[in-house]
Amino acid sequence: MWSYILKRLLMMIPTGIGIITVFFIFSEIVPGGPLDQVESLIMDEARKAAESGASFGGANSQAGAMMAIDPQIRLQIKRKLGLNHNALERYLRMLLWFSPDSMISSQEIGNREARKVSFRGQKLMVYREDDAYHVYENSLSIDDRDGEVSFDAETQLFISTLDPSLRFSPESGQQVDGTGALTKVPAKVETESFDEVSYSESGVRIPIKEEREEVYPVQTAWEAFTDWDNWHGYFLLKFPNSITKNKKSYELIAERLPVSMRLGIISFFLTYTSCLLLGIAKAVRNGTRFDTVTSLLVLIGYGIPGFVLAVLLITMFGPSGDAVVHLFPLRGLHSPPEIYNALGPMAKLWDNIHHLIAPIICLTIGSFAGLTMLTKNSVLEQFDQLYAVAARARGLSQRRVLFKHILRNSLIPLVTGFPARFVMMFFAGSLLIEKIFSLDGIGLLGYTALVERDYPLMVSNLFVFTYIGLICRLLSDIGYVVVDPRISFEEHRS
Amino acid sequence: MSLFSPEFKKRCQKFRRNRKSFFSLVFLLALFLLTLPAELLCNDKPLILRIDGEWFFPVFKTYTYSDMGGEHDAPILSYRSPLFKAFLAGESVAVDMAAIYRDEALTVEEPAIPRAAARKVWTLYPLVRHSYKSYYESEILPRQTLVCPASQVADGQRVPGAREEGHYLGTDKHGKDVLARLIYGFRLSLLFGLALALTSTLIGCILGAIQGYFGGIVDLLGQRATEIWGSIPQLMLMMMLSDFLSRQGHLSEGQHVMMLFLILNLTSWMGMAAHMRAMFLRARNLDYVKAAKSLGASNRRIMITHILPNSLTPIVTFLPFAVSGGIMALVGLDFLGFGLNYPTPSLGEMLAQGQDNIEAWWVIVPTFATLSTLLILLTFVGDGVRNAFDPRFK
Numbered sequence: 054m055w056s057y058i059l060k061r062l063l064m065m066i067p068t069g070i071g072i073i074t075v076f077f078i079f080s081e082i083v084p085g086g087p088l089d090q091v092e093s094l095i096m097d098e099a100r101k102a103a104e105s106g107a108s109f110g111g112a113n114s115q116a117g118a119m120m121a122i123d124p125q126i127r128l129q130i131k132r133k134l135g136l137n138h139n140a141l142e143r144y145l146r147m148l149l150w151f152s153p154d155s156m157i158s159s160q161e162i163g164n165r166e167a168r169k170v171s172f173r174g175q176k177l178m179v180y181r182e183d184d185a186y187h188v189y190e191n192s193l194s195i196d197d198r199d200g201e202v203s204f205d206a207e208t209q210l211f212i213s214t215l216d217p218s219l220r221f222s223p224e225s226g227q228q229v230d231g232t233g234a235l236t237k238v239p240a241k242v243e244t245e246s247f248d249e250v251s252y253s254e255s256g257v258r259i260p261i262k263e264e265r266e267e268v269y270p271v272q273t274a275w276e277a278f279t280d281w282d283n284w285h286g287y288f289l290l291k292f293p294n295s296i297t298k299n300k301k302s303y304e305l306i307a308e309r310l311p312v313s314m315r316l317g318i319i320s321f322f323l324t325y326t327s328c329l330l331l332g333i334a335k336a337v338r339n340g341t342r343f344d345t346v347t348s349l350l351v352l353i354g355y356g357i358p359g360f361v362l363a364v365l366l367i368t369m370f371g372p373s374g375d376a377v378v379h380l381f382p383l384r385g386l387h388s389p390p391e392i393y394n395a396l397g398p399m400a401k402l403w404d405n406i407h408h409l410i411a412p413i414i415c416l417t418i419g420s421f422a423g424l425t426m427l428t429k430n431s432v433l434e435q436f437d438q439l440y441a442v443a444a445r446a447r448g449l450s451q452r453r454v455l456f457k458h459i460l461r462n463s464l465i466p467l468v469t470g471f472p473a474r475f476v477m478m479f480f481a482g483s484l485l486i487e488k489i490f491s492l493d494g495i496g497l498l499g500y501t502a503l504v505e506r507d508y509p510l511m512v513s514n515l516f517v518f519t520y521i522g523l524i525c526r527l528l529s530d531i532g533y534v535v536v537d538p539r540i541s542f543e544e545h546r547s
Numbered sequence: 548m549s550l551f552s553p554e555f556k557k558r559c560q561k562f563r564r565n566r567k568s569f570f571s572l573v574f575l576l577a578l579f580l581l582t583l584p585a586e587l588l589c590n591d592k593p594l595i596l597r598i599d600g601e602w603f604f605p606v607f608k609t610y611t612y613s614d615m616g617g618e619h620d621a622p623i624l625s626y627r628s629p630l631f632k633a634f635l636a637g638e639s640v641a642v643d644m645a646a647i648y649r650d651e652a653l654t655v656e657e658p659a660i661p662r663a664a665a666r667k668v669w670t671l672y673p674l675v676r677h678s679y680k681s682y683y684e685s686e687i688l689p690r691q692t693l694v695c696p697a698s699q700v701a702d703g704q705r706v707p708g709a710r711e712e713g714h715y716l717g718t719d720k721h722g723k724d725v726l727a728r729l730i731y732g733f734r735l736s737l738l739f740g741l742a743l744a745l746t747s748t749l750i751g752c753i754l755g756a757i758q759g760y761f762g763g764i765v766d767l768l769g770q771r772a773t774e775i776w777g778s779i780p781q782l783m784l785m786m787m788l789s790d791f792l793s794r795q796g797h798l799s800e801g802q803h804v805m806m807l808f809l810i811l812n813l814t815s816w817m818g819m820a821a822h823m824r825a826m827f828l829r830a831r832n833l834d835y836v837k838a839a840k841s842l843g844a845s846n847r848r849i850m851i852t853h854i855l856p857n858s859l860t861p862i863v864t865f866l867p868f869a870v871s872g873g874i875m876a877l878v879g880l881d882f883l884g885f886g887l888n889y890p891t892p893s894l895g896e897m898l899a900q901g902q903d904n905i906e907a908w909w910v911i912v913p914t915f916a917t918l919s920t921l922l923i924l925l926t927f928v929g930d931g932v933r934n935a936f937d938p939r940f941k
Contacts, residue, residue: 064771071775083787349567352930356923358875360882364902365915371905484782485879489902500883503783511783519778 061527072519073147073287076512087134087296090506125161134296137247149286153277155267159242169215173282178215179268186268188240191233202237203227239271287516295510302513305498312386313494317478320417328421332428339433355422359415360485366411367489381411384491412490416483431463476525561935568931575924582734589675589727592626597669635668676713677724679731679892693907694718717909719900725910729917731892736874743873744866746812751819756850759827773817781814785885800891807886811876822861830854863936867929871922894918
């Protein structure tokens, strides 16, 4: 049993590698990736600005055609997108990779020009003086006097232009005022080669190699090795930032999760309880009119796709002026905040329920058929078992036989699927329904990431939810063994 | 062959006894046969055109003006344009060729010379005088695109309803006839779903059978590959591939449908493959397979003539649900705007229009009715088939 579970867990590793590989190949082959997206965005803005300038300037109408993105800005974009590495390193960085990240490229600093940069969430100030790079960290521990450094007048000037809140004593050169104490960070410079892309006149991409200097923090080998920031890869659960939203991918997922979870949990309990009750009732009245009518209804529900019904509901019973009846609100989980916040607690509760009715109907309509039939069939199967016949022969009432004896046995197949389904409901966003009802759930997050070519967010989504799915499948398989010891995993072997 | 074994016949009879499912199947087949010749039901060209005793069949053949006794060799693009009407009235209109191609009403430069008396014309039009892509600049309803079929009263004035123009269900936002688009769309969806179900069943059978029959390392690798391929979102493949292909040049309507079909085939075989894998995995250890093996039958022979006929249950029960799944995939992609290109009749696109134009109930209600009727019928058929063929349902 344990070895089986271990085997299944180990099998998940190649799956993850495979997903990342397939995705990587796709993103390399297919044009129109994030860099193109960002570049065209910038170009569009610039063109707009140029056109509005031309409307009163008139002279520089040619400027739009001649425009190109400043190489310095391109470089920054590429660093942000992680495209400054070569293809192999980019691939390995997605899987598992160890390397310290440079704080900044020396070209970006320029000669005697200081910059304020953000490195791993910390604010740094970098400037260059002859061949020495100076990096200062704006640390937050003001009381720690050891961290203070003294500066000459020129450096002080640089730093105070970057952060006006910092003041320095003219005599000692030490910091006397400011939000945080400045600490000097030892830095070194290394030359690295990068893949660059240039465009020929015909617009064809020409790949070129380029070398530039990068500023790194100085670390001993052990320090570097134990520094978590130096490790990269999805397998270490280090998800890169989303491009479009400029936030950590897992933060975005966590942000959207409550919406999907609320929908998921409600529809889960709704379907499970109603399917159980309906299935038992149908089994007891097997073959009666009630049975056939409910079968028909459940099948019709299965036939109508949820999102098609959603469109109908929102047009016919939504808030628009042409609707037949105004039953459902148009979008979101609750009314706009200016209305919502003014409501009392009971009104708030009603507001929430009111907004959830239509999405829940559409989410659950297709899921009644399978579970109801499963319940009905497994109850029916137990009806003819010897123990049930014996119980009836003992003179127990039909009701008692049903609830005390049959139900326990017939619920086994339902209970085994329970944990996996429950977890899946948490995370299963329905893109189409979320889109139609404007609910900011997980399905919509993945979709917008895809449409906007936000590759990091997309892969993070893919990776997380694939693993959740795999673990759920393992859980439900384990559930079968735990509940029914007759099932063995070693069966396949023979 | 064992396909029509007594057992199979018995199960077919059982299916027939299920009245709900059997009537659904009959109804579905009737709708399918009715919409199959959609060109004869909804078309902007007359079915039969008789001019001065000569017969023409514009639906089946493209005629030129010279075919009908005119002077120009230009094809007749619209049979309802003022140009063609003038032509039928016997006026030899002085036209430049470009105007014929644009199919415009003309400002006649030279006075029209009446050549003869008006011709004797008799036409037979289809039931709906619009095809899914016909749109007339020159008719009464131009530019007033989304038109309700019923007459409306706006600002105290009667606005002509679309029914007077032969749009029985009104027009969509591009001015095209809703009924025609529904009929063409129904046909396309059903054909698409059927074709997708057949090909994906075939692919699924082959891959599942190989995985299950050989087992071991083949099965292990196959399982991992399926897992990986299954977790890549279909929409992502769709978007990227269609992006890629559209860069190769303009695709025609038919090519686009084919491309969509091929792309959906990439992922739709997985359910079938899982079923077949399980069937073959179990069957390969059964006595009849061992017996065949010991007699020296080849692997291919065992798989096709021995195991496959015994594993038909999942194929038969899976098929109706595969059809409805294929239709739903197509509708979903069209709804999101990643499916068929606009003039192609598509139910998903109509659905999206219905959502964008909330006031246009005459678009959304018939679309919903068509789509849900189709899918509910398929579900009933599938339910009946499953009840008849699956040994677990007695």
